[in-house]
Amino acid sequence: xxxxxxxxxxxxxGTVEASGAKNAALPLLAAAILADGPVTYRRVPHLRxxxxxxxxxxxxxxxxxxxxxxxxxxxxxxxxxxxAPYELVKTMRASALVLGPLLARYGHARVSLPGGCxxxxxxxxxxxxxxxxxxxxIEVEQGDVVARATRGLKGAHIVFDQVTVxxxxxLMMAATIAEGExxxxxxxxxxxxxxxxxxxxxxxxxxxGEGTNRIIIRGVNGIHEGEIEVIxxxxxxxxxxxxxxxTRGDVTVTHAEPGHLEAFIARxxxxxxxxxxxxHSIRCRCDDPLVGVNIHTMPHPGFPTDLQAQFMALMTLxxxxxxxxxxxxxxxxxxxxxxxxxxxxxxxxxxxxxxNGVERLSGAPVMATDLRASASLVLAGLAAAGETRISxxxxxxRGYERIEEKMQKxxxxxxRHSGDETWMKGVxxxx
Ligand code: EPZ
Numbered sequence: 001x002x003x004x005x006x007x008x009x010x011x012x013x014g015t016v017e018a019s020g021a022k023n024a025a026l027p028l029l030a031a032a033i034l035a036d037g038p039v040t041y042r043r044v045p046h047l048r049x050x051x052x053x054x055x056x057x058x059x060x061x062x063x064x065x066x067x068x069x070x071x072x073x074x075x076x077x078x079x080x081x082x083x084a085p086y087e088l089v090k091t092m093r094a095s096a097l098v099l100g101p102l103l104a105r106y107g108h109a110r111v112s113l114p115g116g117c118x119x120x121x122x123x124x125x126x127x128x129x130x131x132x133x134x135x136x137x138i139e140v141e142q143g144d145v146v147a148r149a150t151r152g153l154k155g156a157h158i159v160f161d162q163v164t165v166x167x168x169x170x171l172m173m174a175a176t177i178a179e180g181e182x183x184x185x186x187x188x189x190x191x192x193x194x195x196x197x198x199x200x201x202x203x204x205x206x207x208x209g210e211g212t213n214r215i216i217i218r219g220v221n222g223i224h225e226g227e228i229e230v231i232x233x234x235x236x237x238x239x240x241x242x243x244x245x246x247t248r249g250d251v252t253v254t255h256a257e258p259g260h261l262e263a264f265i266a267r268x269x270x271x272x273x274x275x276x277x278x279x280h281s282i283r284c285r286c287d288d289p290l291v292g293v294n295i296h297t298m299p300h301p302g303f304p305t306d307l308q309a310q311f312m313a314l315m316t317l318x319x320x321x322x323x324x325x326x327x328x329x330x331x332x333x334x335x336x337x338x339x340x341x342x343x344x345x346x347x348x349x350x351x352x353x354x355x356n357g358v359e360r361l362s363g364a365p366v367m368a369t370d371l372r373a374s375a376s377l378v379l380a381g382l383a384a385a386g387e388t389r390i391s392x393x394x395x396x397x398r399g400y401e402r403i404e405e406k407m408q409k410x411x412x413x414x415x416r417h418s419g420d421e422t423w424m425k426g427v428x429x430x431x
């Protein structure tokens with residue numbers, strides 16, 4: 001397993017370019033199942049999760065390839081398998097995003113139920129309930145969702161019990177070629193949902209209301225070939241800005257979308273960060289220690305849960321106390337104990353973390369547990385005195401394209417050692 005080694009204490013200065021958004025690209029790739037021609041994608045990030053989705057589509061019989069201008073081409077016309085096997089789904093929960101499109105296209109689908117994951121149970125009951133409302137029969141057999149809609153899917157009025165991003169996306173895709181009108185109430189408003197709706201419309205879908213909590217989809221006979229652009233990754237963007245902030249540097253992220261990060265920008269401004277907004281760029285400078293501010297994670301446009309761990313890393317070195325409440329996932333504080341190992345002062349009380357700022361952090365061997373927790377450990381390592389060694393960095397590779405290269409470009413003393421097992425023996429014994 002790879003290890004990332006960071007020698008902290010250097011201010012990060014410079015400019016990096018945001019990649020395409022992982023959480024936009026995944027549903028966009030699944031949408032190719034609905035198209036009756038080849039779909040071309042620009043700005044798909046090179047990440048493990050994207051490779052997994054490409055493998056899944058190829059397994060179903062689609063032709064999938066990157067061209068020499070790093071555009072991704074997917075043609076599902078030759079595909080004939082309405083399945084997503086456990087071997088692939090267990091490595092990526094978002095594989096469940098093929099369920100709605102497969103069922104809409106073939107009238108049946110067999111998709112392995114995603115297991116839980118480090119940050120919570122993360123069931124897909126709302127996805128399944130919505131498909132049943134559209135006329136599907138859903139059974140669970142040997143860990144697989146077996147869905148049938150022999151008479152095709154019919155439009156329905158679906159009200160989500162709570163906001164679900166991939167639930168909204170799955171049902172939006174299923175409704176695209178269902179018969180009649182589907183209304184999704186309490187729909188997710190995330191920019192990735194908007195990217196999907198606008199892209200489906202460009203391929204011939206009849207959708208309105210994306211970005212609000214009511215999305216209306218009128219079924220069409222099919223959607224056609226076309227070209228799609230993935231939006232910038234707002235979570236990656238904020239992570240690099242946080243790297244500049246925590247090291248008291250001066251970082252600009254280009255090819256970004258500031259409008260997707262309003263809640264994050266508001267809170268770092270409250271904490272004392274100087275933020276300059278360009279049309280497609282964000283620059284953060286921080287000369288003095290931050291001031292502790294409180295956050296609670298919410299569905300978009302609230303403060304994103306995917307930035308909670310990174311923001312906590314910032315607050316460990318802020319003046320005063322910060323109260324951080326995680327309202328989306330039941331177990332998204334695994335980074336806390338690792339940050340404490342580095343000298344942070346954090347107490348947990350249920351879904352609330354009380355962070356008392358300290359003068360400095362010290363480098364230490366730590367372990368990545370999930371994608372965004374890993375990012376917070378990188379941030380802490382960049383600010384800490386001494387060396388930080390982060391094991392299990394495969395978590396990071398799921399969501400950050402070439403993280404050490406981009407951080408090196410900003411002046412970080414960071415490197416990746418592959419398979420550096422020797423020193424880990426000690427840590428793993430306690431692990
Ligand atoms: C998406 O996950 C993102 N992943 C997550 O990003 C993100 O943290 C999350 O939305 C919230 O913004 C992708 O888009 C691929 P949810 P998703 O359905 O759709 C519960 C990252 O780091 N729920 O909005 O799976 C669920 O357990 C990842 O990039 C049900 O109970 O999240 C959670 O508590 C992590 N039943 C809450 O709702 C359901 O059927 C929100 O989940 C669906 C969800």
